[in-house]
Amino acid sequence: MDDEMFPVRRAAAHEIGQKLDDFSVEELGERIALLRREIERLEAARDAKQAAKSAAGSVFKF
Incomplete structure (x- = not known):
């Protein structure tokens, strides 16, 4: 059979x-690690936006 006939189905991250x-216990641990990395990524994006907002606010102070 041709592999193209049976595409690999990837599960959603979470x-x-x-x-x-x-x-399984291992799969749950993987999900927890994945979500922790995503939280860190979200927090970094939030912090960067907050820093940019603060910088812009200090430039436009009257």
Whole structure:
């Protein structure tokens, strides 16, 4: 059979609120690590935007 006939299905990284009963302990640990990295990424983006906002606010003070 040709591999193109059976595409590899990748699971979504994580869906908030999804059922967790079918995940193994290892899979749950992987999900936790993934979500922690995503939280760090979100916090860094928030902090960068806050710094830019603060810098712009200090330039336009009257």
